Structure formats: structure tokens, C-alpha cells
Amino acid sequence: MSQAGEFQIIEKFFTYQSFGNWKSQGVGDDCAIIDTGAGRIAVTCDMMALGTHFLPDADPENVGYKALAVNLSDLAAAGAIPRAFFLSIGLPRRDDGWLADFSRGLMVLARESGCALLGGDTTRTPEVEGRHAPVTISITAMGDLPAGMGLTRAGARPGDDIWLSGTAGDAYAALQCRWGRWEVMPDLEPALFARMDRPTPRVALGQAILGAASAAADVSDGLLADLGHILDRSGVSGEIEWERIPVSTALRSLTVARQHEAALTGGDDYELVFTAPAAAAERIYEAGLRTGTPVTRIGRVTARTTSALTVRAAGGVPVVMPTVGFDHFQKED
Numbered sequence: 001m002s003q004a005g006e007f008q009i010i011e012k013f014f015t016y017q018s019f020g021n022w023k024s025q026g027v028g029d030d031c032a033i034i035d036t037g038a039g040r041i042a043v044t045c046d047m048m049a050l051g052t053h054f055l056p057d058a059d060p061e062n063v064g065y066k067a068l069a070v071n072l073s074d075l076a077a078a079g080a081i082p083r084a085f086f087l088s089i090g091l092p093r094r095d096d097g098w099l100a101d102f103s104r105g106l107m108v109l110a111r112e113s114g115c116a117l118l119g120g121d122t123t124r125t126p127e128v129e130g131r132h133a134p135v136t137i138s139i140t141a142m143g144d145l146p147a148g149m150g151l152t153r154a155g156a157r158p159g160d161d162i163w164l165s166g167t168a169g170d171a172y173a174a175l176q177c178r179w180g181r182w183e184v185m186p187d188l189e190p191a192l193f194a195r196m197d198r199p200t201p202r203v204a205l206g207q208a209i210l211g212a213a214s215a216a217a218d219v220s221d222g223l224l225a226d227l228g229h230i231l232d233r234s235g236v237s238g239e240i241e242w243e244r245i246p247v248s249t250a251l252r253s254l255t256v257a258r259q260h261e262a263a264l265t266g267g268d269d270y271e272l273v274f275t276a277p278a279a280a281a282e283r284i285y286e287a288g289l290r291t292g293t294p295v296t297r298i299g300r301v302t303a304r305t306t307s308a309l310t311v312r313a314a315g316g317v318p319v320v321m322p323t324v325g326f327d328h329f330q331k332e333d
Contacts, residue, residue: 021037022036029233030044030153031075031078031150033078039145040144040146040150041080041142042080042143042144042150043141044074044075044078045138045141046070046071046138048063048067049134049137050134055178059101059105059197060098061104062198063102064106065105065197066197066198066199067106067137068139068141069199071085071140071141072109072113072115072141073199073202074141076203076207076272077272078216079149079210080143080207081144082114082141082203083115083143083144084115084118084142085116085117085139085140085141085142086117086120087106088120088137088138089122090123090135091135092134115143145210146210149210149211151206151213153215153216153233154233154234155214155234156215156238157234157275157277158236158302159278160275160276161275161284161300162238162273162275162299163272163275163284164219164223164245164246164272164298165202165288165294166202166246168223168264169251169263169266170196170248171196171268171270172222172261172262172267173254174193174196174197176258177189177193188249189250192250199269202271202291208288208290208291212276213274213275213276213280215274217229217272217273218273219267219269219271219272220269221267222266225265227240227273227309228308232308236303237305238301238302239302239310239312241298241299242314243314244296245263245264260319261321264321275301278300
């Protein structure tokens, strides 16, 4: 059995004390927040691989859109204003039709967000034992931050409220429906699939809660997993109430067990989960109204205990899940 998953790999092999003239809070957050001497910037890098992050029959326009969206979501979690990105892509073969559609989706979101493509790299994936490696896409995105500001996963304190934007679990439910494992009413499918294919990075909300929130992360691996990262980095614990977690009409049409699975452990929603002092609640609600983003208070931060995160259903009964979320290496032997 492998020692653990992706975050343990990062901690064991790629975590070092910051050095050089550019200092950041270190490895392990959604973004590196760097003081350059000329200002403060946030930088993130996310990869997408065929078979892991998108299906072989996925619309390439949606793939392009999502490739940038997941990076903008990281910038949103830092509270940054997107400015530019670099694209690297590995292809098993040249396919001009696929590339035209991919670039169209990519640039739609780039223009909408004011995030310019400044460069990158293009290569052919190698052939090993007669098979080419699949399409692999990597984007590095950068944004501006006000001097001395920027949200990280560290900073939550006992007594803080726990907040979530939008709804939880839709992208995971959409994937299960696309695989034929789950079913929802046909009229609910388009909105559900849109949440998986073209997620909405909460960039405006991230900027609006800057100065009010104490810690933040985007929900890419699942609500329990990503909130757990905040609690771990902050050295605290937390409690959330299942009845407070916002879920869509489509998700509510499923069994409670499937609602739990999707909303608590499903990834790819790219909503923001964040903490803020109780006194900042009015500012958080105002930020949601100002940016047109629903925000819901789902729990509170507590002093550190042996249980980092507890989910309670009606009557205070704990909700027990077999996993907290997605991990690239969790099934490796």
C-alpha cells in the first residue's frame, strides 16, 4: 500500500523553506502568494489529463473552458484579480478540429475574466509500447493582490463561521449520471451537466470577501477534503450541519445517501469554502449579494480535537462517510 495520497507526496518530496528574493507562504495552498518587490501576486498551476479530469468523448470546447476555469478558481480562493496565464499542452497527435474547439472555449473564458494568454509550450506525448500518452493540459495562472493581503488555507480560528458558495455535489452527480450509474429527471440534466462541464470560478466573490474571511479554499476534491485542508493548516477542528449545506433541486431528487456522497465527498464543484469571524457575517452576506453569488453559513470552527471535522444530521447525529474526497493516489497499492 502506498504511504498516502497526493498531499503527502507534496509534503514529503516538494515542501521546502522558501528562499530567494521572492518569498511566499510556501507549498500546499491553492496559490502561492508572492511579494515580488514591485507588488503582491498570486500564482497557481493546475493540470488536466484525459481519463482523469475529462472523458474521451468530452466536448473539446468545454475542456478548454474548464482548463482555465479550474485555475481561475484557485485565484478566487486567494482573493486575486486574474491577469495572465501560460498554457502547456501535450498531444498524442495533431488534430486541428479538436484544437480549434479547445482554443475557442479557452479564450471565451479568458476574455470574460480579463486573463490574457501570454505563452506556454506545445509538445507531442511519447509513444510507449505502441501507445501514446493521453492529452495532458497544464495552465499556470497569475493574478494581482492588494499589498499585504491574500487568503490562504491557514487563518481559521475557533469561533469562526464556515461558509460555502453556490451548491455542493452537482458536478459529481453529473459524472455519475453520465456514467449511467445514477439518474435524474431529464429536465434536470442540462443544469447538472453544465456544472461539471463549465464550472463557474467564484472570482468576484473571492475578491469581495478579502479582508473579511480568515481562510479559504476552492472545492475541487470534495467539501470534506478541502474544508479539512483549511482546518489542518489552521490547527483547528470544525463542525458542519448537513441540513445547512446548499444542494440543487437535481441533487435533492436523489436518495439521501447519494446526496451525502455527492455533496460531502464529490469534487469538481469549484465553489469556495471559507471561514470568517462571526462578526463579519453581514459583510459576507453583502459580498454574496454584490457579486450575485449565493453564500451559506454551514457550520463553525472549533478548538482542535481528535476529530478534525464532524458533520451532523438532524438531531446532532454524526454523518459518517467512507472517504472525505478525491485523491489521485488513494487507490494505489
